[in-house]
Amino acid sequence: DSDLEELIVEIISANNRGVSAAKNVTSEPNWSFGQSFFFSSTIVTTIGYGHVHPLSEGGKIFCIIYAIIGIPMTFILLTALVERLLVPATWLLYWLNSKLGHLYQPFNIRVFHLAIIGTVSFVLFMVFPSLIFAKLEPGWDFLDSLYYCFISLTTIGLGDYIPGDAQDQPMRPLYKVCITGYLLLGLTFVMLILHLYNDIPQLNLGLFLLRGSETSPGDPERMRLSGTGGITPKYTQ
Amino acid sequence: DSDLEELIVEIISANNRGVSAAKNVTSEPNWSFGQSFFFSSTIVTTIGYGHVHPLSEGGKIFCIIYAIIGIPMTFILLTALVERLLVPATWLLYWLNSKLGHLYQPFNIRVFHLAIIGTVSFVLFMVFPSLIFAKLEPGWDFLDSLYYCFISLTTIGLGDYIPGDAQDQPMRPLYKVCITGYLLLGLTFVMLILHLYNDIPQLNLGLFLLRGSETSPGDPERMRLSGTGGITPKYTQ
Numbered sequence: 001d002s003d004l005e006e007l008i009v010e011i012i013s014a015n016n017r018g019v020s021a022a023k024n025v026t027s028e029p030n031w032s033f034g035q036s037f038f039f040s041s042t043i044v045t046t047i048g049y050g051h052v053h054p055l056s057e058g059g060k061i062f063c064i065i066y067a068i069i070g071i072p073m074t075f076i077l078l079t080a081l082v083e084r085l086l087v088p089a090t091w092l093l094y095w096l097n098s099k100l101g102h103l104y105q106p107f108n109i110r111v112f113h114l115a116i117i118g119t120v121s122f123v124l125f126m127v128f129p130s131l132i133f134a135k136l137e138p139g140w141d142f143l144d145s146l147y148y149c150f151i152s153l154t155t156i157g158l159g160d161y162i163p164g165d166a167q168d169q170p171m172r173p174l175y176k177v178c179i180t181g182y183l184l185l186g187l188t189f190v191m192l193i194l195h196l197y198n199d200i201p202q203l204n205l206g207l208f209l210l211r212g213s214e215t216s217p218g219d220p221e222r223m224r225l226s227g228t229g230g231i232t233p234k235y236t237q
Numbered sequence: 238d239s240d241l242e243e244l245i246v247e248i249i250s251a252n253n254r255g256v257s258a259a260k261n262v263t264s265e266p267n268w269s270f271g272q273s274f275f276f277s278s279t280i281v282t283t284i285g286y287g288h289v290h291p292l293s294e295g296g297k298i299f300c301i302i303y304a305i306i307g308i309p310m311t312f313i314l315l316t317a318l319v320e321r322l323l324v325p326a327t328w329l330l331y332w333l334n335s336k337l338g339h340l341y342q343p344f345n346i347r348v349f350h351l352a353i354i355g356t357v358s359f360v361l362f363m364v365f366p367s368l369i370f371a372k373l374e375p376g377w378d379f380l381d382s383l384y385y386c387f388i389s390l391t392t393i394g395l396g397d398y399i400p401g402d403a404q405d406q407p408m409r410p411l412y413k414v415c416i417t418g419y420l421l422l423g424l425t426f427v428m429l430i431l432h433l434y435n436d437i438p439q440l441n442l443g444l445f446l447l448r449g450s451e452t453s454p455g456d457p458e459r460m461r462l463s464g465t466g467g468i469t470p471k472y473t474q
Contacts, residue, residue, distance in 0.1 A: 011245055012252050048393035050287055060384045067391055076442060147297045154304055156285035159396065205313060 034164070034173030041180040044070035045187060047152055049159030074184075081188040082195055089117060089196065110200050118193055125153065125186040138166055153186045271401070271410030278417040281307035282424060284389055286396030311421075318425040319432055326354060326433065347437050355430055362390065362423040375403050390423045 030052050031039075039052050043066060054060045093113045100109055126149045133145035140148070140161065148161040164175040197203060267289050268276075276289050280303060291297045330350045337346055363386045370382035377385070377398065385398040401412040434440060 008248055011248050043393060046283070046392045048285070048388065048395045050395035050397055053395045053397040057380055060380060064384060064387050067387070067393065071391060072442065143294055143297060147301060150301050150304070151285065154308060155283045155392065156280060156304065157394065158285045158287035158290045160287055160290040205309065 032173070034176035037173070038164075038176040038180055040066070040070075041183065042157060043067050044074040045183060046071060046155045047157035047183065049157045049162055051159050051162050051165065078184070078188050078191050082191050085188065085192050086195070089113075089192065092116070107200070107202055111203075114193070114196050114200065117196060121189040121193060125182075125189055126150065129182060129186075133163055137161075137163055149186070152183055153190050155187070269410065271413035274410070275401070275413040275417055277303070277307075278420060279394060280304050281311040282420060283308060283392050284394035284420065286394045286399055288396050288399050288402065315421070315425050315428055319428050322425065322429050323432070326350075326429065329353070344437070344439055348440075351430070351433050351437065354433060358426040358430060362419075362426055363387065366419060366423075370400055374398075374400055386423070389420055390427050392424070 035052060041047075042049050043063065054063045093110070096109050096113055097106070100112075104112075126146060129149055130142055130145035133148060134140055134142045137145070144161055148163070151158050151161075163179050164172055169175060272289060278284075279286050280300065291300045330347070333346050333350055334343070337349075341349075363383060366386055367379055367382035370385060371377055371379045374382070381398055385400070388395050388398075400416050401409055406412060
């Protein structure tokens, strides 16, 4: 009985360290290249699934230092990508303005513009990957895959579903690298949508709820495009 | 042999669902009030430890809807708290300016101001809680506790260390609620520090690395206080 107890404790401890005792096979080491690359990317994006994590003192200290440097760097990288994406996004807005400007208010065109980019991003980074994951991952249905994409791209990262961790996953390193690329690109589009959303002051819920008297009135161009009036504080001063 | 295999699979599956098979005791249900409250708070703050997670279809769908509403609401709450904290923080900056203004450049005073608030926050929300966790949690040393605080307040949330999950934790619900309060307050101070850091344009690494020509030149008051010169683009236009 005490032997069984010991075995159970061992199995649980091994499982918590990412080693499955089921099926007597030699599993890949936890810190293989693909797995480590994926782990690093989940640290710097603050997703943090936690399926693998440092166990040693040195590992924990390195993880802290790596995050202190890596998180701001990743944020700068994503911001730079968003800046690039804003060029075609703004082009689309101008095009919509030129086509629909005589029919609708600038605010409505802005919302329509956001809806277009939001829908395209949703299909590209939620629906489409979910279909792929549901196909590739054993035991994941479409809802599981969609749930995984959502939990990851909001950087919650529960870690209950992690792609590429099947026992007999073929081309695991490549697969993990591809997922990392997907996550970075997906987060970029999440940031783009938040940026575009923030550019529409009427949709700013915080401003609305907090009656934010301290917030800046925004630049005149933004005010003009969003239709809050042509006379900005700048000209009234 | 196949019986043992079956037992191992059962133990692992139970463990992955948060039920430890070790020690034949009836553990508290996973979704007790304290645990659920804590889980909810880790969703809306995007920490997402993942020690408990929805298993049913309905749970997953609810979790997605809850996050869509909860994350922006939490962000607004934290922003509102930061706004309140900015009042004493700005008061401290003015006080420092009045005392040290004749000795140092405004930029140096700003950095000193940030360093003071950063150090106080670090002691209050990293060192102090770490000492408490190292005392309260069985098997956590100071480094483990510091690592837990860091991983949580960066919203990485690996979930390898979670306070209040010991088998015989006394007053678990109260403890979990206290940790939730700590996390929200800690995240507020992280946001405050980021806000103060962003207010010093010379420290803006992104601007420096990306040669951000598109970024706004900042309000004149900020420029004046940070010492980038009194003549702002506004007056040159």
